[in-house]
Amino acid sequence: MFKNEEMEIxxxxxxxxxxxxxxxKLRLDGETITHCRPVIGYLHRGVEKICENQTFFQGQVWTDRMDxxxxxxNNLGWAEANEKLFGITVPRRAQYIRTLLNEFNRLASHLIWLATHALDIGAMTVFLYAFREREDILDMNEAFCGSRLTTTAFRIGGLREDxxxxxxxxxxxFLAKFPTCIEEYENLLSExxxxxxxxxxxxxxxxEDAIAMGVTGPVLRAAGVPYDIRKAFPYAAYAEMDFEVPTRTEADTYARxxxxxxxMRQSARIIxxxxxxxxxxxxxxxxxxxxRAEVNEVYHATEAPKGEIGYYLVGEKGSGNPYRFHVRAPGFINLxxxxxxAEGGLIADIVAAIGTLDIVLGEIDR
Amino acid sequence: MNKILRTLIPFDIAKGLSVTGKHFAKVFFTANRRKVPFHIVSEYPEVIAKVQPRFRGRLTLLKDEQGEIKCVCCLACEKICPTQVITIDKGKKEGRKMPFPVRYDFEMERCIFCEFCVESCGFDSIILNHQFELAAYNREDFSLGMEGLGQNMYEPSPVGKFSVADD
Structure with missing residues (x-):
């Protein structure tokens, strides 16, 4: 009368x-996941191909809309990859401002991760508190470049304005109040x-698995590998900054x-x-x-909040747009x-697994 | 023993509740008494948020002191636009040495507000204004040009036509 069957949902x-x-796509045996396959592509826009048909200058607006x-x-990676291609040296003040805004962006991204991850697992209060601080960062974005989310903050060769x-x-x-805000989140969650x-x-x-699959960012560092591109291959002004790369060895969601x-604390220090x-x-x-690019190719990797974002650009001789453009998106590879x-765990825990990877589908599908 | 005590007495929950309780008390005792210098949220249609001076809003054509359009049809904005929303036709006008735009069309529904056009303009003849309530009911309302039913691109721009605040 009763059959033992696996269910697909x-x-x-x-x-x-x-x-x-x-x-x-999940296959369940009771509440245990036996098979799990992510299916992506619902937000595919063809960013790489569009950028190949536009000039180097115009391509930047598409990097806003990936993650x-x-x-x-993302803007920083694009600008630095192009500067590598054309051999431009950026003034030191521009490097510092780029580092400053990049770290603010890391805070904003981690805050939105914390908010949605906690909301998925069932802690609603953190969502409201984290968005309160994120609002200040977005206001600073608006003050600097006029837009809050799709910033187009940098230009090839430096910044548009001081x-x-x-x-x-x-x-x-912001810096005066931010440490108490982190304590608030930790009081709500840590214990x-x-x-x-x-x-x-x-x-x-x-x-081992993380390295084998090319996972980068906080997911890798929570497994005990202290790999951070800001330290390993310093870019912008990170060589002059004093900060630590936090690692844990437990490799689970709590460690991440x-x-x-x-x-976030280290970002505040860098700022x-x-x-x-x-x-x-x-x-x-x-x-x-x-x-105009001479024929050569560059690969430039920077540490985005989600992991290593790499831009691969091939210039064509005498042409104003890239011959080939490819993005190594951290979310795509982490996914x-x-x-x-998830396999072998409970179905309720896959929500935690998706949340802890900190994925943004705009970047995965591109 | 210690673990049983920690399970029985919910210190962790109390810690979290103290955070939320503090914020609740702060709002409860200061609400409607004008003691809070600012609230984190403002009630949008009544209180319109102040935007920063560099805010990127709708594209606007500028005129000089004589009421002449400053644009001289160099087509720099048309070339640099990543989404090709600007269309300019060159023309001549009596008593004007520089070329004059006969047509300056702007398709707002495809505009991504990147401000590349303003940056490329060497004559300061366009700006992005501070208007952010850009919703409309009809698709034709997004096609702005030099002439039309209140949908032209000069200053003052048709602010508030679709604003909730005006109703």
Whole structure:
């Protein structure tokens, strides 16, 4: 009368916990996941091909729209890859401002991760508090470049404009209150018994598996590998900054939470150092009137909040647009570890696994 | 023993509740008494948020002191636009040495507000204004040009036509 059968269900594509339009095919044995395959492509726009048909200058607006939670970090990677291609040296003040805004963007991205991850698992209060601080960062984005989310913050060769008047006051105000805000989140979550039960030992990914699948960012660092491109291959002004790379060895969801919280503290430290050591000078390098690439190719990797974002550009001789453009998106590669994390676990824990990877579907599908 | 005590007495829950309780008390005792210098949220249609000076809103054509359009049809904005929303036709006008735009069309529904056009303009003849309530009911309302039913691109721009605040 009763049969033991495996059941197949779809999680998403219109599910609030999948952070966008991600569909996950699941095969369940009772409540245990035996088979898990993410299905992507619902937000595909063909960004790489579009950028190949546009000039180097215009391509930047598309990098905003890949990972829309960390647009400034994407802009930085694009600008630096192009500067590598054309051999442009960026003035030192521009490097510092780029570092400053990049770290603010890391804070904003981690805050939105914390908010949605906690909301998925069932802690609603953190969502409201985290968005309160994120609002200040978005206001600073607006003050600097005029837009809040799709920033188009940098230009090839430097910045469009210097910092606006009154920006330092905003930063000071933010830095004065931010440590207490992190303490608030930690008071709400770190010791909470429900949070601990939902995260400790859930969605484990060992260091060997993470390295084998090319996973980067906080997911890798929570497995005990201290790999951070800001330290390993310093770019912008990170060589002059003093900061630590937080790591944990537990490799579970709780460890990733602790790593990201520690990273936020380090970001605040870097912002303070940027403001203290801000050099004077121009913010834009001298550029040729029309940008023409010689034939050569560059790959430039930077540390986006989600992991290593790499831009691969091939220039064509005498042409104003890239011959080939490819993005190594951190979310896309981190998502490949989802089956490893989820298979063998409970179906309720896949929500934690998706949340802890911190994926943005705009970047995965491109 | 210690673990049993920690399970029985919910210190962790109390810690979290103290955070939310503090915020609740702060709002409860200061609400409607004008003691809070600012609230984190404002009630949007009544209180319109102040935008920063560099805010990127709708594209606007500028005129000089004589009421002449500043644009000289260099087509720099048309070339640099990543989504090709600007269309300009060159023309001549009596008593004007520089070329004059006969047609300056702007398709707002495809505009991504990147401000590349303003940056490329060497004559300061266009700006992005501070208007952010850009919703409309008809698709034709997004096609702006030099002439039309209140949908032209000069200053003052047709602010508030579709604003909730005006109703």
């Amino acid at each position: 779809n999680l998403g594509p219109q599910h609030p916990s999948t952070h966008g339009v991600l569909r996950v 829309y939670c960390s647009a400034v970090a 910092l606006p008047p009154g920006f330092e006051k905003l930063v000071k105000k 909470n018994r429900i949070w601990k039960k939902r995260t400790i030992g859930v969605a484990k990914l060992s260091a 939470y602790l790593v990201r919280m520690a990273e 303070q150092q940027c403001m203290d050591g801000m050099p004077e000078g121009p913010v834009m390098a001298k550029l040729p009137k029309i940008m 490949q570890s989802l089956p490893k994390m």
